[in-house]
Amino acid sequence: MALGPRLDIRQTQSLVMTPQLQQAIKLLQLSNMELTAFIDQELERNPLLEREDADRPVERAEPKADAADLPVLDSMPADVPLLDGITSTSASEGLDVDYDNTFNNDSPSDGTDGEAFGQWSSRNGGSHGFDDSESSLEATIAGEISLRDHLVAQLNMDVPDPGDRIIGLHLISMLDEAGYLIGDLAELAARLGCAASRVEQVLARVQGFDPVGVFARSLKECLALQLAERNRLDPAMQAMLDNLEMLARRDLPGLTRVCGVDHEDLAEMIGEIKALDPKPALRFDHVVAQPITPEVLMRRAQDGGWLVELNSDTLPRVLVNTRYYSKIAGAARSRDDKTYISERFQSANWLVKSLHQRATTILKVATELVRQQDAFFRHGVQHLRPLVLRDIATAISMHESTVSRVTSNKYIATPRGIYELKYFFTQSINSADGGDAHSAEAVRHRIKALIDAEGRAVLSDDQIVVALKADGIDIARRTVAKYREAMNIASSVQRRREKSMGM
Secondary structure, three states: OOOOOOOOOOOOOOEOOOHHHHHHHHHHOOOHHHHHHHHHHHHHHOOOEEEOOOOOOOOOOOOOHHHOOOOOOOOOOOOEEOHHHEEEOOOOOOOOOOOOOOOOOOOOOOOEOHHHHHHHHHHOOOOOOOOHHHHOHHHHOOOOOEHHHHHHHHHHHHOOOHHHHHHHHHHHHOEOOOOEEOOOHHHHHHHHOOOHHHHHHHHHHHOOOOOOOOOEOOHHHHHHHHHHHOOOOOHHHHHHHOOHHHHHOOOHHHHHHHHOOOHHHHHHHHHHHHOOOOOHHHHOEOOOOOOOOOOEEEEEOOOOOEEEEEOHHHOOOEEEOHHHHHHHHHHOOOHHHHHHHHHHHHHHHHHHHHHHHHHHHHHHHHHHHHHHOHHHHHHOHHHOOOOOHHHHHHHHOOOHHHHHHHHOOOEEEEOOEEEEHHHHOOOEEOEOOOOOOEEHHHHHHHHHHHHHOOOOOOOOHHHHHHHHHHOOEOOOHHHHHHHHHHOOOOOHHHHHHHHHOOO
8 A cells, every 4th residue: 555645625614713703702791891991992003993973974985895884883773573572673693603704814723613612612611702811810819809799609609599699689789888788678579579578588598698797787686696696695685785775875784684684794795795896898898889881771662562672872882984094095105004004994894893793692682581581570580480591592593602601791771670691591490291391499489388288297308309290390309408408498307306396
């Protein structure tokens, strides 16, 4: 068998990470504040880009045929009706398209298919761009954590129910700098469409977060939470908390009578009170709260449906100064000048198109999210539907990685408040009979109902699994145990022991 060199022609398909596709992906995952900063940098680097004045007509004269009809982001198409009474302001395709490589890509690009690219994005967190500065060493240095970040991290770890997490996020937003809860819980319950008792249960849950004493509604409650954590909230201490005004007046004889202790014990109790922190949240880094500007606005339509539209205040108004391009392109003489002008024009052209593509993609994802979670917006937290990225990606014919980027750091203003898009994705439990999946929240309520109605015959986790399967819920025993522990329900052995003792 002879060995020798030869030439072969092969035709293959691969996803090439062109500069344009890299730019489009990077823009998609930016928040509105990050996008504004990026646009400012591009305006400084590219002389052919300019901001559009709201009171100035858009220049439409183009020097070249292939640069015609450049999109301006604030001139979106008219309202287009979608499914189930939802109206959108755009219906163009998302980022899952092939981009022509109009740049000269001198750097090598690894070809891969769409699935491999999605796996690459997942391994790298799905939130990093292609700029080396984003993965620099300085980005890994930890700064001072804020109270909100500290509480949100505990909320995500300790509260598995998505509805309760939304209530917890609202409670966190109602805290002042000292960590005290301000606002009316009844108004919050009415706004979220849930029972006031459920808000109270979530409040009791988050009052156990660190720092101890946070989410208190008064000084008395703040001190009581800290004393209870130290196992020192006995009747005498409770009597002192009920009469803090006497302690402020230094009415020691009166406190001795009220608490039923002698002077020595009273001095020890006062020392314990002084050791507590009346403002537990002041130890954290307090920065000026930046108001959240939602990218998507949602309101009820006259026909009972929903209107979903982009927030025009967050859309960057940039366009290509074609008159200036025509002027300097005709005056250029050297080859380097012509190359620079051509590259700047192509870069500006692609930036405007990428911004338009980003806006329409966000709108498509948000519109589908509203359609999928229609019951939540109409009836409240308890009607959150089980949803994953794949459901939205399939419905709008996009890749899951694209949906993941769209839902990160993007907010929607709804009649029930402002939410990040990713909070509408909840877990689901398969149906045993092949029907529709059950939400994790509904399954937890069913488990609690079974345990509340068990009476003297205590149900084990295996028996609960059998009962749930009889209701068409396919669930594993370890999942039942996880949900039971998340609801602070004791095991069957502990419950049987408590009932035998008449507790």
